[in-house]
Each structure stands twice: as C-alpha cells, then as structure tokens.
Amino acid sequence: xDVVSTAExxxxxxxxxxxxxxxxxxxxxxxxxxxRPDSGFRAExxxxxxxxxxxxxxxxxxxxxxxxxxxxxxxxPDVFWLGCMVRGGVxxxxxxxxxxxxxxxxxxxxxxxxxxxxxxxxxxxxxxxLLRFARSLLPLPAQDLRRLTTLRIPGDRGVGALSxxxxxxxxxxxxxLAPADTARVxxxxxxxxxxxxxxxxxxxxxxxxxxxxxxxxxxxHAFIDRNLxxxxxxxxxxxxARHISVRYLHKLFHQEGKTVAGWVREQRLERCRRDLxxxxxxxxxxxAIAHRWxxxxxxxxxxxxxxxxxxxxxxxxxxxxxx
Numbered sequence: 001x002d003v004v005s006t007a008e009x010x011x012x013x014x015x016x017x018x019x020x021x022x023x024x025x026x027x028x029x030x031x032x033x034x035x036r037p038d039s040g041f042r043a044e045x046x047x048x049x050x051x052x053x054x055x056x057x058x059x060x061x062x063x064x065x066x067x068x069x070x071x072x073x074x075x076x077p078d079v080f081w082l083g084c085m086v087r088g089g090v091x092x093x094x095x096x097x098x099x100x101x102x103x104x105x106x107x108x109x110x111x112x113x114x115x116x117x118x119x120x121x122x123x124x125x126x127x128x129x130l131l132r133f134a135r136s137l138l139p140l141p142a143q144d145l146r147r148l149t150t151l152r153i154p155g156d157r158g159v160g161a162l163s164x165x166x167x168x169x170x171x172x173x174x175x176x177l178a179p180a181d182t183a184r185v186x187x188x189x190x191x192x193x194x195x196x197x198x199x200x201x202x203x204x205x206x207x208x209x210x211x212x213x214x215x216x217x218x219x220x221h222a223f224i225d226r227n228l229x230x231x232x233x234x235x236x237x238x239x240x241a242r243h244i245s246v247r248y249l250h251k252l253f254h255q256e257g258k259t260v261a262g263w264v265r266e267q268r269l270e271r272c273r274r275d276l277x278x279x280x281x282x283x284x285x286x287x288a289i290a291h292r293w294x295x296x297x298x299x300x301x302x303x304x305x306x307x308x309x310x311x312x313x314x315x316x317x318x319x320x321x322x323x
Contacts, residue, residue: 001057001175002047011040015063018043022065025056026132027075027111030066034121042125048174051186054132057086057171059125064118072112080138080145081109081130082193084155084167088126091118092150104155104164106196108148115150129171131189138194139208144201153200162219162242163196169222191215216242217252221263228268231296235260268293269308272301276317286313 004021006014018041019031025045035041043060083090089102094115101107109115109130119126135142155164170189177185195215198204204212220242227233238260239249253260271293275281281289287298290313295301305313 001177003044004047005044006041007044012038014043015041018060018063021045023075026081026130027067027077028071030068030071031063032066033061033063035061035063046174048177050182050189052133052137053186053189055170055174055189056130056132057174058128058130060119060128061124062088062119062121062126064116066116067111067114069114072114076112078135079111079132080135080149081111081132082197083107083109083131084129084164084171086127086129086168086171088123088128089120090126090128091120092116092152093118094150097150099150099152101152104161104168106153106155106164106167107150108145108153108197110146110149113146113149117150127171129167131167131193133190133193137190138197139206139211140194140198140201140203144203145197148197148200151200153196162216162222163192165222165226166192166218169225188214188218192218213252213255216244217256220249220252224264225267228264228271229292229294231294233264233294264294265304266308268295269305272305272313273309273316276313282317286317289313 006018009017015031015033015035019029022029022031025047033041041061041063043058045059046057048055083101083106085101085103085105085107087103089100090107092099092101092107092115094113099107109117135145138145153163155161166188170185191211191214194207194211195204198207220238223241224233224238235246235249239246242249249260253263272289272295275284275289275292276286287301290298290301295304302313305316309316311319
C-alpha cells in the first residue's frame, strides 16, 4: 500500500497540497475547510490497487468537498466510488436530498453529478474507505445506480451489514495484503459491492448466483473475524446473525472445501500466532493471548497450536524472539 501524507509538506502548504491531491487521485473538487490554512492540515491516504478496483483509505481532519457542474465539465470519468465510513461521519447533499452517513454505512458517489460531502466537524480525525471502479463492472444499469448516489446504505442490517463488515475488515487489513491477494480481493470486493447495491435497488435477482454466494460468504467471514474473541461463536450464532439456516451455512463452507468450526479455529490460531510474534505483547502470558481469541481451554489451545504450526506456542514465541 502506497501512502501519501500532508506531513510531507510545510504546515502552511498542507491544505493546498490536500486539495490538489483530490484532483490527482479522484476528480477535481472545490475543497473547503474552516481551519486557517497556515495552521496546518493533517491528512493522509493509503492507496492499493486490487485489479480493476482502486482502494483508498483516507484519514483526515474535517473538511468539505463540493463537486460542482463547472468541475464536472472539466473531468467526468466513467466511474463510481463506493465509500464506507470507518470512523466519524459525513453529511451528503445532492439537490434537496440529504443523508447522514456514519461508521459502517455505505454511500455511492457519482462524479458526473453535483453533490456536497461534509465531514462531521466534531470528530477531529475521520477515516473513509473509497473504492473506485468502472460503471461497467457491475451487472446493474448505471441509470438505476444513479438513484442511489449520496443516499445512506445502512450498515447495521441486512446485506448492508454484511457489506459494511467486509469493507471495515478490508480497511483494517489493507496494509497486510500482498500482491498475491490482489485477484481474490478484487473479485470479493466487486461481489460485495454488487450485492449491496442490488439489494438497495431491490434487484437481487439480476445477480449471478455465484456472485450472491461469494458476497454472502465474504460477509460471514467478516462477521467471524470481528467476533473471534467470543467463546459463544458457533455455527448457530453465525447463522442467526446472518439470517440463514445452519444447514445452509455448512453448505456454503462445504462448497469451499472448509468446515465452519475449522475456519473459526484457523482464524483464532492465526491471531494467536500474530500476537505471539508481536514484541509489544512479549509480557502477556500465552494463556492470556489464547483466551483473548476465544480459546477457553488451555490444553485444547496447546494441542491445536502444535498441530497447526508443528511447535508449541511457547517455543514459537521464543524462536521468533531469537530471530
């Protein structure tokens, strides 16, 4: 992931640098901020390319962007953006239409239409994940999608919750993704976007079955990832949270050559392995790390860790330190 930050320029030039960066990364905006320009403006953006999807994770102080008819005439690319609010909130205005977007919510941006986006002034640091993709990549008519632009797609229920959880996890994991992950992440991201937008349009039937299945599974994986520390994370609770039957949940994993319990165990063990390798957690006992990630039985954890990595958890930690 490439990172560009206003910290690279003197404080008095930071806001102008940020305004110019908008035009280079996205499209020209009229960027406004109540803060005095000479007092500095802290912002940065991490950029990753997942095949046909460009993902940018923006961390910024509050400001506003205006996409005006004049700026649209200057540049009107054949793309959409889908945003997921990671931290803070943004107020969207398109004509007489107003929407308030908060953490986990989704919002579709169409740079060919005028709109105003204003970050919440009372949250000093905001984070927004933006996904840029060609309009032709989604199996939905562009004219239908335009009806959704600047509207809040709730991230606390239904497919919006599945999509929001997946995108929040993507934002958190972006720095860790390797080039080899690009194709898989691109496919999953487009599937999740298509499912979320088709549901918002009440057009799920136009999606290929494989797209719907992969999008559902990606959301389930994100739900599991967020709840790994809960010892009550079982197939029944996972299925209930996603409003599907336990039988169908098992079928989804079986089609991937996995089991639900096996997937949960693998993810918990991987989190334990990462913590054991983290020098900042060197003073934390092994059993506390195991407990943090949902292992309530120390003997069971020890056996599972040794089977997965061929060495005890304690010896693994010692070996990492020695390296």
